[in-house]
Amino acid sequence: MASRKLRRSSVPADVCERLSRHHIETCQDLLSLTALEVMCLAGQSYAQACQLLRLVSQICAPKMTTALELWKQRADQYFPTSLAALDHWLQGGLACGTLTEMTGPAGCGKSQLCMMLSVLATLPRSMGGLDGGVVYIDTESAFSAERLVEIAQNRFPDHFSDRKRIVEMAGRVHLFRELTCRDVLNRLQHLEEDIISCQARLVILDSMASVVRKEFELSLPGNLVHRSNLLGQQAAMLKCLAQEFSIPVKHCSNVKDHLWKSLQRFRDWSKEYVSEEAPGCNSEKHVWSLEVLLTNQITTHLGERPSVSSKWNSLEGFVLPGDGDSGYVTAALGNTWSHTVNTRLILQYLDSCQRQIIVAKSPVAPFAVFNYSVQRDGIQLEGWATKKRSPYGAPGPFRHPTCSPCSAWAGPKGEGVVDEAAEEGLLTGCFSTALSEGRTGLQSWRRGIASHAPWGVCATVCVQASATPPYPPWAWPLTDSLLSLPSICERVVLIRGPLHKQAFDLKAEQTGSTPNRAPVSELFFAECIRL
């Protein structure tokens, strides 16, 4: 152990004495020195100093294990969330021993999900639970015991029909209300004791960001480093605990969403403040915001102009990806924190009633989107048809490399047909626009798309095209806001009809290169309309 005193190890006493005169008491102090320094401080030769370091290292070094042993223990490795599709995607559920982060805007359902998972954790193993206690550290006072009981009673009515069981379940959830950073840190430092005494199998921290952002006013220069250190310490502590006890640690953070106009504010402020948080490069092109940084949220209101990505030019290093043209929401607390968490789930509003949960970062699962809603019995996934086949097919002509196309489609009937059509990659996570003329049933198509397409990347526009068929590629819609569409869209689908019901895929590139025309299957279209 790093904090072990040298005196208790097998280091000779006179050497200990000499080292303690220089305030080197623990193994950590000794290992933080280089061999030359040890030589001087301990008064030994180089070979002896190396030997001493090796001796102390043997105390501190972790034990070796092989991947085979780890695999054999894997029964304990996952915590099923009872959302079947999500569990399947994550290869079993939330991984134990790692940090999982859930982020989302206010009111999206993070606390609901946390409460649901608390109920699950107290269930016996036979029902898919962890049969243990829950340590719930609440900084926002979002925890409600009544809601917990309501979820329990509605989700597992048979199991919790007995009042005693409810009492037992509620007794296993230990709530700690901490309102300042210092309190949270203290709580985490004593977490080991809490975990052992509560026999906890799940630790929920809801939410870190609120206290941190309340307390660390980022306009003061020293605070950024201080805050990062604090977060770093907590991250390390949580990870260490997660590993030791092999429990899943869940952590919810808020997301600050600003309009793209605050991009200017950011640019002004960034000149004065050294900011460590980065617009991280994730698969969804995030731009983040913290008081200083920006978050864009994509909506289907096409009146907003995409912000200029060309302003980011680089002389050296790497350019951050253009923000704003598909402003995606991402989590607070910055780049370092993004590195720290192992799994990241983003909760997001799709429209006023639909919500989505996105697997944004996971070591075992690719990017995926699921729709959900909050019900009396907690969270329910909707419209999901688990695709048995692998999401990574061979790259098709229009296939988006990181999205899994078919899995977002839940064809109510003729699933196979929709699959085939989607093989051609019609709506695979790209920004698509559909131009149509006349009544082609686009409304229903749009509804279908909106509920099934991957998060935030599909915008459909119904427009009365002014040109007559065959549509030349330059017959773009006339309205001002839509003129900018081709530049931000990666694919444009032109739908002819009503008679033909064919969709042509026109590439929309600013250079105006020759578009490809590939008629999408008519059958697909017919199915869509029925959706």
Next chain:
Amino acid sequence: MQRTVSSLPIAPPVKVKLISSGFQYVADLCDLRPLQLSKEAGISQQEAVDVLQEVRGKRDQGVAPGGGLTALELFEKEQGLGSIVTFCSALDSVLGGGLPVGKTSEVCGAPGVGKTQLCIQLAVDVQIPLCFGGLGGHAVYIDTEGSFLVQRVVDMAEAAVKHCSLLAEDTEQREALKGFTLETILSNLFLFRCHDYVELLAEIYLLPDFLAQHPEVRLVVIDSIAFPFRHDFEDLSQRTRLLNGLAQQLIQMATQHNIAVVLTNQMTTKVGNGQSKLVPALGESWGHAATQRLILHWEGQQRLASLYKSPSHPEATVPYQITVSICNPLTVTSGSFHHSSIH
């Protein structure tokens, strides 16, 4: 050129006594006997013996302790060392056949871009038998972040075994395939979980002994080296010193034991002049530590890998993908990486 006594790696108090008794150069000590030295310098007999052994050892070794190598010998040695394939043909061609053995390589990237995936892939690929073009070696994986998940290794191992079994043509390969199964792959992957920088340093000190006991090891992965050093350090100069020491030890291990060392680094933002750019973490001086540097980044929605620093290969950028088992490249047409250029 005479070597001074003060440069000898002996204990400082002994050095002080020798110098104050008038021994300035190593040549003065050569012909003395231990008892004589101990009386003249006022040191104990054991210390005198140690000093003389040190001095004589140095003389016998000759000019350079490592001996001299001609460039031809080095060339032949490097040819024989081989490299670790990544199963991503574009990446392999950029790296000149794969990750080189005997050198340290650094992989940097933003969160979620695939560094851990690449490391796990390498840990599986190093075990491919020699007759299939692999190295048939074992791997050491030092995990500081907790992002090592066994399920992923299982996926990749199964895919590698399947890939090789499809390739097996002659009896030799089929024989080798019997020893290349999921269980053997997993059991030859040695895992160390370090929770903080002290454990990491301790592990690196002990690693040479481990490598001597397991001469089959051909790959050491440290994932990531940035995480334990990025917080908890008030004294940045101490951090730099520790990192430099670490880098030197790793380079020494790489050359002495013929292993490939892969380090994973994180990215941080540097904001200046109104722009921000992502640069690898741990500071400027860390950039010199690794021999090769590979930077993984996003361009739009495509993942790219850039060879940023290499003594033997030109800079290049290639796209890659993370799939269930192996990294696939996308076809690249005329220098454009945007996937819409593919029909």
